[in-house]
Amino acid sequence: MKSLSVSKAVTALMLAGLVLLPLYSQLSGNIFILTLFTRIIILALAAASLNLIMGFGGMMSFGHAAYLGIGGYAVGMLAQEGIGSGFIQFPVALAASAIYALVIGALSLRTRGVYFIMITLAFAQMAYYVASGLARYGGDDGLTIYNRSDFSGLINLGNRVQFYYLCLACLFGVIFLIWRIVNSRFGLVVQGLRSNEQRMQAIGFPAKRYQLVCFVISGTMCGLAGALLANNTDFVSPAVMYWTRSGDLMVMVILGGMGTLFGPVMGAVVFLLLEELLSQITEYWALIMGPLLLLIVLFGRGGIMGVLGRAGRG
Amino acid sequence: MAEPLLRVEKLVRRFGGIIATDNVSLDVASGELHAIIGPNGAGKTTLISQLTGHLAPHSGSVSLAGRDITDLPAYRRCALGLARSFQITSLLLDFTAADNVALAAQAHAGTSFRFFANARKEKGLRDAAHAALDRVGLLHRADVVVSRLSHGERRELELAVALASKPKLLLLDEPMAGLGVTESQRMVKLLQELRKEVSIVLVEHDMPAVFALADRITVLVYGRVIASGDPAAIRANEDVKRAYLGDQHVVTHHG
Numbered sequence: 001m002k003s004l005s006v007s008k009a010v011t012a013l014m015l016a017g018l019v020l021l022p023l024y025s026q027l028s029g030n031i032f033i034l035t036l037f038t039r040i041i042i043l044a045l046a047a048a049s050l051n052l053i054m055g056f057g058g059m060m061s062f063g064h065a066a067y068l069g070i071g072g073y074a075v076g077m078l079a080q081e082g083i084g085s086g087f088i089q090f091p092v093a094l095a096a097s098a099i100y101a102l103v104i105g106a107l108s109l110r111t112r113g114v115y116f117i118m119i120t121l122a123f124a125q126m127a128y129y130v131a132s133g134l135a136r137y138g139g140d141d142g143l144t145i146y147n148r149s150d151f152s153g154l155i156n157l158g159n160r161v162q163f164y165y166l167c168l169a170c171l172f173g174v175i176f177l178i179w180r181i182v183n184s185r186f187g188l189v190v191q192g193l194r195s196n197e198q199r200m201q202a203i204g205f206p207a208k209r210y211q212l213v214c215f216v217i218s219g220t221m222c223g224l225a226g227a228l229l230a231n232n233t234d235f236v237s238p239a240v241m242y243w244t245r246s247g248d249l250m251v252m253v254i255l256g257g258m259g260t261l262f263g264p265v266m267g268a269v270v271f272l273l274l275e276e277l278l279s280q281i282t283e284y285w286a287l288i289m290g291p292l293l294l295l296i297v298l299f300g301r302g303g304i305m306g307v308l309g310r311a312g313r314g
Numbered sequence: 315m316a317e318p319l320l321r322v323e324k325l326v327r328r329f330g331g332i333i334a335t336d337n338v339s340l341d342v343a344s345g346e347l348h349a350i351i352g353p354n355g356a357g358k359t360t361l362i363s364q365l366t367g368h369l370a371p372h373s374g375s376v377s378l379a380g381r382d383i384t385d386l387p388a389y390r391r392c393a394l395g396l397a398r399s400f401q402i403t404s405l406l407l408d409f410t411a412a413d414n415v416a417l418a419a420q421a422h423a424g425t426s427f428r429f430f431a432n433a434r435k436e437k438g439l440r441d442a443a444h445a446a447l448d449r450v451g452l453l454h455r456a457d458v459v460v461s462r463l464s465h466g467e468r469r470e471l472e473l474a475v476a477l478a479s480k481p482k483l484l485l486l487d488e489p490m491a492g493l494g495v496t497e498s499q500r501m502v503k504l505l506q507e508l509r510k511e512v513s514i515v516l517v518e519h520d521m522p523a524v525f526a527l528a529d530r531i532t533v534l535v536y537g538r539v540i541a542s543g544d545p546a547a548i549r550a551n552e553d554v555k556r557a558y559l560g561d562q563h564v565v566t567h568h569g
Binding site: 180181183184185186187188189191192195196198199200201202203204205206210213 | 366368387388389392393397398400404405406407408409413416417418420421422425426427428429430431432433434436475478479
């Protein structure tokens, strides 16, 4: 019981911090920290969506950043064509991500293990090169978004604090949904398939259709992160879909704790803060970051959540 | 005679040059406990896998209650009332015993494309799980994670999972495998109870258990059926003695 309370306490502390951050930013006049944390929250949302298929579903997708690009380009391309309403941009971003996930998932889920990793990676790289070839929308150089999504007075995305809270609300909403899903009938089936696919088939569950639906839900959630990210940077480029970004998301999930609700959020906060701090110290920050992550993965089984759990017990 | 519950006709399965299932035909009547025995490598598990749909036969047919199921995938056969236990225990190791059984019940109780309500709080599923666990004497271990259960308990849980799907026919692939003497005796007693409720195809190496339980026995050697009949007839069959029981006696005396 005590082990639960330690990780729960740290999680609660982190969440409280996220909720109160704009207050701190206003009082201290530190605007940069608000911008940084908006980005962290959006990527935490992406990591949480990846965790749904990777941690709970056992599907190691190495192409999750593709949805960041698809969601982002949906916003950017519509803005470019004069459609600025968020009520159109966001649904289109989600729908495009869902359709991409449906097609990619239907093809990729014929494979297992390393092949699944490689094929999801290959599709994401294809998406990357397609985006690079979109001359009308900036090609390699990317696309500047001059006006953020317009929610006709409901909420102003141009206002830093409002935008921050929108992102935070999306993150909490997605985590709430994931919490409900993993405890539902559907979620138990998906987790059962991760645990023992042969057994699940034998008791009467067709594996692929459950995994595909899970894959689509996860992709759609990440498409939301993509739409938010494009608004955050006022810019979208093929680089958001590059495979290293997919790798970053995987690291966040593993670092925080696969298959836990708040692990990916923890992972995203730690990963991106480390990246920020180390890059201020030295240009070669990746040289420190790499081994550090290796150590955590090697010796901290279950990620940060796992370590917190054991710390509570020990 | 009434339609048999399970009818296997001229089933053939090859692995490369080896014929693992060679023109096997057999009928299992409703309410019967039908044992399949044979020396190691006789093709018993290969046969079971074709019955459950985990392996496709090269020719021949399998029908359940008059319906041809030869081309149906495993999960569809399960929906029609065919449940199996595995020779090598195959459970969801990171789930509790109750969760394992409840999932089997869930597969047969409406759609699982429900995303919001907590499945662990569905009374119908929990009750079914607890009933099946109680049936095999595991109720007191319901909330224990499977990886912490003993081997014997896992064998019993395999049975509970199979029972939870309310099958017409239970395919048991060596339920006694790896059990100690007392555990085996418990399993025999349990099967004696279960056979009153459900038809069973039993693949088993434990000869005393087979002869104590079976209504009919089919003997497989090198993928072929060399004899089929009631226990007394099988015991008296010279071919069986030569091909199989002799060896088995040596094995059991040493073991």
